[in-house]
Amino acid sequence: MNMTDKYGGKMKTVVTLIIAALMFCQNPLGKQEDDISFDKGDFLYEALGNDKLAGMKEELPVKICVVRDDNGWQEIAELTETGEIEAAAQSFMDIRIGEKTDICVTDRYNSISFVFDDGEKVELQLNDANLEWKKNDKFYIYELEGIVDFWKIAYQKTAG
Numbered sequence: 001m002n003m004t005d006k007y008g009g010k011m012k013t014v015v016t017l018i019i020a021a022l023m024f025c026q027n028p029l030g031k032q033e034d035d036i037s038f039d040k041g042d043f044l045y046e047a048l049g050n051d052k053l054a055g056m057k058e059e060l061p062v063k064i065c066v067v068r069d070d071n072g073w074q075e076i077a078e079l080t081e082t083g084e085i086e087a088a089a090q091s092f093m094d095i096r097i098g099e100k101t102d103i104c105v106t107d108r109y110n111s112i113s114f115v116f117d118d119g120e121k122v123e124l125q126l127n128d129a130n131l132e133w134k135k136n137d138k139f140y141i142y143e144l145e146g147i148v149d150f151w152k153i154a155y156q157k158t159a160g
Helices: 003-007 010-026 082-093 147-154
Strands: 063-070 073-079 096-101 109-115 121-127 130-135 138-145
Touching (some): 063 147, 082 147
Antiparallel strands (some): 063 109, 096 138, 109 121, 121 130
């Protein structure tokens, strides 16, 4: 006797559901080929895949803008002098990717913008001291190692 005849075509549905469940178990979060991941210890400026940032040792930006936002209180610094840009850029190039995290801090949305001689602007969004990277409508958050030193250099200009 044919299974389809006995169960009225329901066996095909059951088999399809089993296959779908097995596929979900192999890829439970629906990870796509274009999802991103950074390796712990990678230098931030190289890991982001931006040619301007990756080439910063050869071509420094002409301006660096940093915004630190803590519960709506913003502190903004704009670095335009050669010495302060060199110091901040070197400190930025020392920042390394840390662990991936799911911890999202509210009301602490910081950013760093690099403006280059050709007018190109590269901006990074930070969630407190973590990198907040968005790709394909998904957010990825990574701890950043060494960013405190960058903030110290970037904010010397604004220190009273």
